[in-house]
Amino acid sequence: MKSTLSILYFIRKYQVKKNGFASIMIRITIGGEKVQFYSRIEIEPLKWDQKAQKVMGRSAEAKEVNNNLDKIRMQLYTAYSRLLGNDDYVQPSKIRDIFLSNEEGSTLRYQFKRHNKHYEMLAPNTIxxxxxxxxxxxxxxxxxxMEHQYRISDIQLHKITPEFIDLFFSFLQEKYKCSHNTATKFIQRFRTIVSYATDTGIIxxxxxxxxxxxxxxxTRVYLNQQEINAIWNKKFAxxxxxxxxxxxVFSCYTGVSYIDLCSLTRSNIELGxxxxxxxxxxxxKTHQSAHIPLLKIPLQIIKKYERQYNDEAIFPINSNQKMNEYLKEIANICGISKKISFHVARHSFSTTVTLGNGISIETISKMLGHSNMKTTQIYAKVTDLKISQEMEKLLDKDFK
Incomplete structure (x- = not known):
């Protein structure tokens, strides 16, 4: 006896991920027998219309998701029709297995591109x-x-092994001279894709x-006060x-990161x-608020650029790569042997400017906009000057 195929899309509103998104689930019902599984699509719960079983609105994201849901529905009906031609009764689990074992959808390249396309739509609002x-x-x-090692440009996800991962790690270090930690960050992003494929039943x-x-x-590089002063007082040609x-130097005295400086405007300067x-x-990066009182030197710098630029943006910002190139030149001119990048300013703020002057780690964390105190503890190092100041209290103490 033939039974009708029913397809239902739904989301689990109470199973929202850290990024604020929930997975769209698929429930297939045939003759009272049900099976449900992940669609591999994620959305913000508030945008989901359960009655219509689609994303609300006419945004590019909504159209993309709804088109994909329509394609999935067609794939499921096609699988059902194919199976029905061989048998009078079709089990929902068989349709699910056909969908999840789709050859194209189970490759590393396909899943990576799908993930990246999703991220592209989220930027710059969510990431x-x-x-x-x-x-x-x-x-x-x-x-x-893959082209170098195996003469292929893609691989089935289920064929990825720990050896494949390790060889990729070595490839990054040998060909691109990546440090251990830089190569590890590549591996972490690789793992994100594979773990998602595991969680959604693809492998x-x-x-x-x-x-x-x-x-x-x-060891995180930071500048001491003498080095910051040398850069600030130098006259450049x-x-x-x-x-x-x-x-x-503005970043040294405020802790504002490069990416946040790029979008810093006059409206971000408020009277407290x-x-x-x-x-x-x-x-x-963290979507956390950061409130930083402006010290004398950053105020001087702001006033300098108020006179030069009649624009909402406070500073003329070069690319991060150019900034780092010029900072190496500045370090050489100032006789500083440390390897300086723009992020060193943020380290210097947390270590020399604040912690070295008795500011609490809790206050530093708030000003840096960290979501976790452990992150601040990585930045903030106890300097020799701080040790000397603290131990000075004990110099005249008579220990008995």
Whole structure:
């Protein structure tokens, strides 16, 4: 006896992921027998119309998701018709298995591109564009590795082994001279794709369960007060170095990261409750608020650029790559042997400017816009000067 196929899309509103998205589930019913599984599509729960079984609105994201749902429905009906031609009764689990074992959908390249396309739609509202580009670069490196190692440009997800992962790690270190930690970040992004495929039933076993990922401890570079002063007081012959110096020193005294400086505008400078000017932003990386009182030097820098630029943006910002190139030049001119990148300014703010002057780790964490205190503890190092100041209290103490 033939039974009718019923397909239902729904989301589990109370199973929202950390990114604020929920998976769209598929429930297939035939003759009272049901099976449900992941569609491999995620959305924000508030955008879902359960009655219509689709995403509300006419945005590009809504059209993309709804078109994909229509395609999935057609795939399921096609599988049902094919199975029905061989038997009077079709089990829902067989339709599910055909859908999940789709050859194209179970390859690394397909899943990576699908993930990256989803991230591209989210940027810059939910994730940063930099995060999207890092995933794009990871896919590019994986394709290069597969072509080099196996003479292929794609692989079935179930064929990925711990050996494949380890060889990719070695490839990154040998060809691109990646440090251990940089190569590990590539592996982490690779793992995200494979773990998602495991969670949604595309593959049964995650090869990363047998592969250990670890970061090496590194010494974070920061400038001491003498080095910050040397850069700030130096007279540069070119305008480009003068601008980069100003923006770098501004970050040394505010802790504002490069990506947040790029979008820093005059509207982010507000008069606080204490009648002083503050920077008030939401960080791109963590989406946490960061409120930083402006000290004398950053105020001087802001006023300098108010006179030069009649624009909402506070600073003329070069690319991060250019900034780092110019900072190396500045370090050489100032006689600083440390390897300086723009992020060193943020380290210097947390270590020299704040912690070295007695600011609590809790206050530093709030100003840096960290979502976790452990992150701040990585940045903030106890300097020799701080040790000397603290131990001075004991110099005249008579221990008895």
């Amino acid at each position: 940063t564009h930099a995060t999207y580009t890092r995933y794009e670069l990871t896919l590019k490196r994986l394709i290069e590795f 049964k076993t995650n090869p990363f369960n047998l592969y250990h990922i670890s970061f090496e401890k590194t 070119t305008r480009r170095l003068d601008q980069v110096r100003d923006i770098f 409750f204490d009648n002083r000017l503050w920077i008030k932003i939401n960080r791109h």
